[in-house]
Amino acid sequence: MTKIITISREFGSGGRELGKRLADELGFEYYDREIIDKVAEESQMDAGYVENVLNGNFSVSFPVTFGRTFFYTDVLQQNATNLIVAEQKIIKALAEKGNDMVIVGRSADILLKDYKPLNIFVYSDMESKIKRCRWRAPKNEQLSDRELAKKITQVDVGRSKQRKLLTDSDWGKKESYHLCINTTGQNIKNLVLPLAEFAKHYF
Amino acid sequence: MTKIITISREFGSGGRELGKRLADELGFEYYDREIIDKVAEESQMDAGYVENVLNGNFSVSFPVTFGRTFFYTDVLQQNATNLIVAEQKIIKALAEKGNDMVIVGRSADILLKDYKPLNIFVYSDMESKIKRCRWRAPKNEQLSDRELAKKITQVDVGRSKQRKLLTDSDWGKKESYHLCINTTGQNIKNLVLPLAEFAKHYF
Numbered sequence: 001m002t003k004i005i006t007i008s009r010e011f012g013s014g015g016r017e018l019g020k021r022l023a024d025e026l027g028f029e030y031y032d033r034e035i036i037d038k039v040a041e042e043s044q045m046d047a048g049y050v051e052n053v054l055n056g057n058f059s060v061s062f063p064v065t066f067g068r069t070f071f072y073t074d075v076l077q078q079n080a081t082n083l084i085v086a087e088q089k090i091i092k093a094l095a096e097k098g099n100d101m102v103i104v105g106r107s108a109d110i111l112l113k114d115y116k117p118l119n120i121f122v123y124s125d126m127e128s129k130i131k132r133c134r135w136r137a138p139k140n141e142q143l144s145d146r147e148l149a150k151k152i153t154q155v156d157v158g159r160s161k162q163r164k165l166l167t168d169s170d171w172g173k174k175e176s177y178h179l180c181i182n183t184t185g186q187n188i189k190n191l192v193l194p195l196a197e198f199a200k201h202y203f
Numbered sequence: 204m205t206k207i208i209t210i211s212r213e214f215g216s217g218g219r220e221l222g223k224r225l226a227d228e229l230g231f232e233y234y235d236r237e238i239i240d241k242v243a244e245e246s247q248m249d250a251g252y253v254e255n256v257l258n259g260n261f262s263v264s265f266p267v268t269f270g271r272t273f274f275y276t277d278v279l280q281q282n283a284t285n286l287i288v289a290e291q292k293i294i295k296a297l298a299e300k301g302n303d304m305v306i307v308g309r310s311a312d313i314l315l316k317d318y319k320p321l322n323i324f325v326y327s328d329m330e331s332k333i334k335r336c337r338w339r340a341p342k343n344e345q346l347s348d349r350e351l352a353k354k355i356t357q358v359d360v361g362r363s364k365q366r367k368l369l370t371d372s373d374w375g376k377k378e379s380y381h382l383c384i385n386t387t388g389q390n391i392k393n394l395v396l397p398l399a400e401f402a403k404h405y406f
Contacts, residue, residue, distance in 0.1 A: 123377060174326060180383040197400035 003028070003100040003203045004117035006109040008177065011155035012129030014188040015122030016104050018181075021189065023102035025196040031094060032104040039086045045079075053080045054087055054106070056158030084165065105159070109177070110166045118202055120195075121177040124184040126152070206231070206303040206406045207320035209312040211380065214358035215332030217391040218325030219307050221384075221398070224391065226305035228399040234297060235307040242289050248282075256283045257290055257309070259361030287368065308362070312380070313369045321405055323398075324380040327387040329355070 005022065009015020016032060023030035036054065040047040088111055094101065095112050103112070109119040124132075130148050137143075143151065160171040169176040179198070181191065208225065212218020219235060226233035239257065243250040291314055297304065298315050306315075312322040327335075333351050340346075346354065363374040372379040382401070384394065 121377075125378065174324075174377045174383045174385065175328065175387075178385050180377045182377065182381050184378075191405075194401040194404040197404050198397040201397040201400050202394075 001203075002095060002098050002115055003199075004095060004108075004112055004115045005102045005199055006112065006117045006119045007102060007104045007122060008107075008109060008119070008159075008171065009104070009122035010124065010129065010172065011152045011159075012133045013122045013124040014132055014183045014186075017188045018122055018183070018191060018195070019102050019104040021192040022195055022199070025192050026100070026102070026199060029094075029099045029101040030104075031091075031101060035087060035090055035094075035103075035106055038090050039083055042086055042090070043083060045083070050083055053083050054162070055155065056161040084162075107163050107166050110163070110169075118179070118199060119177045121172065121174065121180040123172070123180065123182055124186075128184045128186075204406075205298060205301050205318055206402075207298060207311075207315055207318045208305045208402055209315065209320045209322045210305060210307045210325060211310075211312060211322070211362075211374065212307070212325035213327065213332065213375065214355045214362075215336045216325045216327040217335055217386045217389075220391045221325055221386070221394060222305050222307040224395040225398055225402070228395050229303070229305070229402060232297075232302045232304040233307075234294075234304060238290060238293055238297075238306075238309055241293050242286055245289055245293070246286060248286070253286055256286050257365070258358065259364040287365075310366050310369050313366070313372075321382070321402060322380045324375065324377065324383040326375070326383065326385055327389075331387045 005019075005026075005028070007015050007019040007022075009019075019032065020030055022028075036051045037047055039054065040050040043050065087106060091103070091106060091108055091111050094103070095115055109117060126149055129152050130145055133148055133152065156172070163169075163171040174180045181195065183191065208222075208229075208231070210218050210222040210225075212222075222235065223233055225231075239254045240250055242257065243253040246253065290309060294306070294309060294311055294314050297306070298318055312320060329352055332355050333348055336351055336355065337344075359375070366372075366374040377383045384398065386394065
């Protein structure tokens with residue numbers, strides 16, 4: 001059976017880094033951004049736009065040509081639906097290839113449930129998330145801690161909304177995952193080996 | 204540094220079994236019931252009563268001799284305070300011995316925080332908890348699923364109350380722990396090795 005680890009994570013918790021390092025440690029394939037790029041390629045849309053839509057930010061401004069019978073929001077909604085369907089197909093096709101993999105985000109835990117993945121949620125306190133975001137931010141970013149906290153929360157609200165399209169099990173609630181790991185004050189590198197060893201003996 | 208793993212758990216989630224097996228796998232000392240017995244011994248009170256009080260069930264009926272100046276509830280409250288203090292001393296003394304250990308419940312994650320323990324929370328869905336409780340229950344127990352669910356919830360409310368005496372960090376919220384593990388539909392035995400390997404590489 002294909003071994004699949006899904007990583008859901010709070011924005012700024014280091015979940016993506018943990019997922020990438022975990023895949024490297026286990027010798028698994030790794031998918032995250034690659035899925036967005038593939039959806040963008042197949043839909044012939046801009047990757048940034050696709051990412052916004054797939055992350056639950058429907059209210060992005062984007063030039064869309066539409067007929068007289070459509071409202072602007074309807075077109076966006078239709079776009080979103082098409083992109084979500086495309087994304088789901090791509091994720092399922094990746095799993096069907098049969099390679100062991102780590103997949104970050106994209107509600108993969110729900111989409112690939114037939115593969116009995118190990119579903120992990122990565123979280124941390126707001127202070128750690130702000131610190132991690134600052135460390136990764138462009139030098140000219142001028143957001144206050146409060147603004148940054150708001151942005152972090154907004155991203156997670158988007159993720160939560162996207163999950164709601166697929167399942168009743170709540171995003172971020174421990175009951176929705178097999179394992180939840182707290183990265184507060186942790187160096188992500190130090191969690192890779194413990195988690196990899198957990199995974200090796202879990203499957 | 205002494206390696207300490209604390210296990211907090213929902214009633215019926217299999218957390219105690221997981222903690223015991225984890226200690227055996229790692230060759231760590233294991234403490235749970237032993238602490239109650241020691242508190243009972245030192246306070247010269249009945250172990251069942253001590254357990255009830257330490258689990259947050261203050262409203263137990265118990266013959267207490269008290270002077271005219273005390274109300275019954277005050278005596279119980281004073282008893283509870285004394286027992287909690289005694290318990291805390293015992294837990295801290297265990298840690299001071301310097302042996303690696305797994306300790307289940309008793310807010311040990313808070314009491315022993317200076318030892319930088321690995322704090323684990325074990326949980327599962329109500330269906331699994333009911334199933335596990337039935338499996339362990341005496342043959343003549345006649346509780347309905349609804350009654351059993353109520354009992355399970357009550358025990359956890361007691362645990363939550365006890366924790367509130369020591370800390371603002373909430374019982375059962377993933378933010379209060381380093382790692383949360385879901386035992387829904389799992390055979391506890393299958394989680395021991397993954398968790399032991401996690402712990403080995405965590406410290």
